[in-house]
């Protein structure tokens with residue numbers, strides 16, 4: 467039985483597209499190229515994108531979590547097979563091809579360094595250096611946390627629970643910053659006091675030098691107390707659920723401004739549908755959304771309202787994984803009380819930071 471299992475494993479590895487190997491100092495992707503197949507390769511930010519024609523593959527979404535690679539996805543679109551590899555910061559791809567008649571392969575090695583994908587057709591032998599080069603410093607992850615609202619904009623205010631959104635979002639964000647910094651992750655807050663950066667100013671902080679962006683919010687409904695409760699997490703996209711429109715307008719600034727920015731965000735969502743890089747970033751955003759959401763639900767036992775897409779203005783143009791979390795309902799009797807409790811906010815912050823370090827691949831087994 468054991469031999470059979472081994473044979474099945476070997477057979478499945480032999481058929482896998484790509485085959486992935488973890489090695490000391492690099493992660494290797496091997497793509498078998500049947501006769502007549504073609505490929506293109508590009509890197510954009512931290513993503514390596516490959517597009518094949520004439521190969522056979524199964525759709526796949528795999529977490530690798532090696533030193534060099536976070537995850538990869540295989541997308542099959544008719545005759546086209548796309549492979550997206552999410553690199554960790556400071557990593558580069560170097561490719562070479564093996565051109566034996568019965569054994570044509572593309573080999574892509576991901577390692578720390580300056581090599582660029584697609585620039586070298588074959589590895590050139592290098593003279594051995596006189597002495598080992600110093601190892602470059604470990605790249606630092608930089609995370610942007612956006613405490614929603616602030617200053618003249620209090621966000622949701624609930625007289626029956628005493629919860630004011632802008633205070634909760636700032637406190638949870640500051641606590642998450644402390645947890646993340648303890649893990650060696652640098653954190654940029656879009657505000658650190660009771661101020662109101664505009665949504666554009668906040669969004670601009672999510673530039674491509676950062677690794678991810680989380681906008682932190684608290685929800686509310688009509689009534690005091692209201693009946694809705696639970697945590698929900700969003701990544702950017704079209705408004706698929708019309709009942710969310712009121713909430714989206716409110717989080718986009720409310721009133722006439724919120725309606726205007728929601729129109730802009732909905733236009734951006736339509737444009738994103740035809741933009742392959744935007745679509746790619748939405749895949750990573752979705753992965754981030756599920757990682758954070760599941761951890762928050764697991765840590766708090768709160769009602770699970772799911773992960774959804776919606777046209778939130780602040781994450782509309784992000785080129786890094788970007789999400790918006792609603793930590794609970796300010797005007798729900800028991801959830802509002804929990805949000806007002808510093809210990810509960812600490813639980814939320816800790817869960818969020820653990821999800822972020824897991825997503826970035828810097829967590830420890832003990833944390834999981």
Ligand SMILES: [Zn+2]
Pocket residue numbers: 614615621622631682683684716717
């Ligand atoms: Zn809000």
